[in-house]
Amino acid sequence: MSYRRAMPNPRPDQWIRVQPEGLFVVPGGFHVDPMRPVPRALVTHGHSDHARPNNAAVLATAETLAIMRARYGDAAGGTLQPAALGESMRIGEVDVSFVPAGHVLGSAQIVLEHAGSRVVLSGDYKRRPDPTCRPFQPVLCDVFVTEATFGLPVFRHPPDSGEIARLLHSIALFPERAHVVGVYSLGKCQRVICLLRQAGWDRPIYLHGALQALCDLYESLGVPLGPLLPATGASKAELAGQVVLAPPSAIADRWSRRLPDPVVAAASGWMRVRQRARQGGVELPLVISDHADWDELLATIDEVEAGEVWVTHGREEALIHQLRSTGRAARALALIGFEEDDGA
Numbered sequence: 001m002s003y004r005r006a007m008p009n010p011r012p013d014q015w016i017r018v019q020p021e022g023l024f025v026v027p028g029g030f031h032v033d034p035m036r037p038v039p040r041a042l043v044t045h046g047h048s049d050h051a052r053p054n055n056a057a058v059l060a061t062a063e064t065l066a067i068m069r070a071r072y073g074d075a076a077g078g079t080l081q082p083a084a085l086g087e088s089m090r091i092g093e094v095d096v097s098f099v100p101a102g103h104v105l106g107s108a109q110i111v112l113e114h115a116g117s118r119v120v121l122s123g124d125y126k127r128r129p130d131p132t133c134r135p136f137q138p139v140l141c142d143v144f145v146t147e148a149t150f151g152l153p154v155f156r157h158p159p160d161s162g163e164i165a166r167l168l169h170s171i172a173l174f175p176e177r178a179h180v181v182g183v184y185s186l187g188k189c190q191r192v193i194c195l196l197r198q199a200g201w202d203r204p205i206y207l208h209g210a211l212q213a214l215c216d217l218y219e220s221l222g223v224p225l226g227p228l229l230p231a232t233g234a235s236k237a238e239l240a241g242q243v244v245l246a247p248p249s250a251i252a253d254r255w256s257r258r259l260p261d262p263v264v265a266a267a268s269g270w271m272r273v274r275q276r277a278r279q280g281g282v283e284l285p286l287v288i289s290d291h292a293d294w295d296e297l298l299a300t301i302d303e304v305e306a307g308e309v310w311v312t313h314g315r316e317e318a319l320i321h322q323l324r325s326t327g328r329a330a331r332a333l334a335l336i337g338f339e340e341d342d343g344a
């Protein structure tokens with residue numbers, strides 16, 4: 001039996017509005033992932049284009065709140081209220097629950113029920129296993145609001161294990177060189193560390209200073225990362241044959257000149273695009289993404305059986321065209337302020 005059915009009145013597009021501040025849920029009186037400070041914000045995850053500072057009240061998972069506190073300190077929000085995964089709560093005239101999104105630690109989809117309709121705001125998500133966070137949980141719904149960061153058929157992410165194997169192979173080929181891998185500080189960094197550990201890499205992994213705080217936070221929240229050392233202060237001899245992780249902005253920068261003849265790598269879904277790798281000075285592109293690829297987007301939309309799909313930041317047009325051609329109502333949700341590079 002299918003969940004798809006006629007939408008009751010008022011339809012969700014009448015009670016969920018796009019405002020300059022972001023998505024506003026009228027009968028609940030709250031915004032989701034607002035771009036500007038609002039009285040009440042529900043936040044899907046800690047990436048900085050979703051979790052912004054200075055909201056008067058914030059509702060998010062405990063992990064997301066911890067990430068916001070680590071990044072913003074007192075500006076994380078006036079009152080911070082943790083949302084337990086899977087527990088429904090009433091806000092105004094809306095039943096709200098948070099369920100895992102599989103994107104980064106603490107990431108959640110926000111499920112809204114009002115006037116007989118169920119809407120899932122998925123935030124950012126992926127479907128493949130990630131040792132650093134809970135897996136995406138599909139929820140049947142009338143309207144599924146999806147990202148489309150990699151919403152083109154060209155984006156098909158290969159298995160992570162194969163990408164990590166290419167990194168380890170390169171280290172074996174060039175034992176006298178350091179391998180510096182560009183990773184986003186929230187999520188990708190810790191996932192690459194865990195994938196290396198799963199592949200048997202038990203040596204210390206060296207970190208650019210900008211990555212330390214969130215690695216410490218992940219460990220304190222129960223994600224073991226194994227031995228980590230600061231890259232700053234380590235000698236060239238010590239770093240030969242080692243893995244060094246750094247923010248993407250640092251890998252082709254003066255910072256990496258301290259490393260012995262570095263092989264420059266980067267872990268991102270964008271590494272599928274050769275030109276982007278070349279422009280960024282990346283010699284060893286690793287296609288490891290925290291976002292759904294084209295197939296995962298389509299499979300997820302099928303699985304949640306949504307009759308209607310609203311597409312946010314990314315390549316909306318191809319996905320909308322594909323969904324319409326299979327009989328679904330689909331439209332772009334014109335939200336501004338999302339950055340395509342957020343943890344991709």
Ligand SMILES: [Zn+2]
Binds near residue numbers: 045047050103342343
């Ligand atoms: Zn994100």
Ligand SMILES: [Zn+2]
Binds near residue numbers: 047049124147
């Ligand atoms: Zn995002």
